[in-house]
Amino acid sequence: MRCGIDVGGTKIEIAILADNGAFLCRERTNTPDNYKELLDTIKKSVDNSAKSTGYFGPVGICMPGSVSKHTGLIQGANTTYLNGQNFQKDLQATLNRSVRLSNDANCFALSEAIEGSGKGYTVVFGVIIGTGCGGGIVANEQLITGANSIAGEWGHTPLPWPVENEFDNHDCWCGKTGCLETFISGSALMKDYEQIAGIKKDGQEIVVASENGDIVAEAVLQAVEDRIARGLAMIINILDPDIIVLGGGLSNINRFYKNIPGKLHGYVFSDNISTKLTKPKYGDSSGVRGAALLFK
Ligand SMILES: [Zn+2]
Structure with missing residues (x-):
């Protein structure tokens, strides 16, 4: 199993996928208007998905903007309260799981290259x-x-x-x-x-x-x-x-x-x-x- 979360400007989508790419669980919530609530909302979604699927592994995040290699902080995100935050570190502490982040174009390319039209x-x-x-x-x-x-x-x-x-x-x-x-x-x-x-x-x-x-x-x-x-x-x-x-x-x-x-x-x-x-x-x-x- 794998877990992916798409943090968009208006919606947050979480999915647990089987190794063959099939959805085992998929849930959407509204994106909160502040950073603290965003972390809490993601934690709740991850906990819910763990209850329904038994998945307690690492979590991949698709997010706006990019992570500065120099500081580890988010930059260029249109969900502006993310800018300047160490989103990866904060999420790992909140979820107590390993977390990786990438932007929407990278996640799109990865999805299409491995499972989609670019396979x-x-x-x-x-x-x-x-x-x-x-x-x-x-x-x-x-x-x-x-x-x-x-x-x-x-x-x-x-x-x-x-x-x-x-x-x-x-x-x-x-x-x-x-x-x-x-x-x-x-x-x-x-x-x-x-x-x-x-x-x-x-x-x-x-x-x-x-x-x-x-x-x-x-x-x-x-x-x-x-x-x-x-x-x-x-x-x-x-x-x-x-x-x-x-x-x-x-x-x-x-x-x-x-x-x-x-x-x-x-x-x-x-x-x-x-x-x-x-x-x-x-x-x-x-x-x-x-x-x-x-x-x-
Ligand atoms: Zn430009």
Whole structure:
């Protein structure tokens, strides 16, 4: 058995999984608004799951932000009260169990590489394109975290091969300008559409509009496909993964899997591209699944 907990901005999900990946127990609670209550809520969930399954082993946590290798403290979490906390140490003391932490993109990559669409491939690049744009790398079923705990974090590198209209108005929340995340995310797609069409539509609505002949919708989708292709081409040129698995809200856009591979040829430094681009096997449950695999 394995235990994974996904600490999200609004919900905390805990799951106990069998060795074959089947759920034995799964529970969701609301995320409290302070750190002390968060620790108490996780303890209660872990105790409940132990009662129902008899599992008393280590616990993997999927969480926002990252753990500083230098201080052990959480940084860059959008659940802001976590920032500056030694979450791993505090959880281990509260639960009296071993605890490992990783961020959502890493947990997604791990889950897809070991049990999902990337199973059987040597190097897997897992991408989350949702409100933001994150990534994680798994090689030979091992998560690569890197010397600075930022391996795979492609969202805050500049958009490669920019064209004229891509230089302005792309200030990123991280303090830099021109980050991939300001081009490749659900929010960026919505912003692009709203700027030209003057009305708000979400990703799926933009897809439907394009299918019904909306030329603005079609143009912004083609633009984002080319930008994703450029971003992924940069990853292929450096890491050369066997497979790229897309996750997050925008991974539900089916046309990406047809259109993006063809666009890679313009940017990848090779005449032959055998890297696969695929949908995830597990969507929303990749957080708990990947967290549980941190102790595999
Ligand atoms: Zn940035």
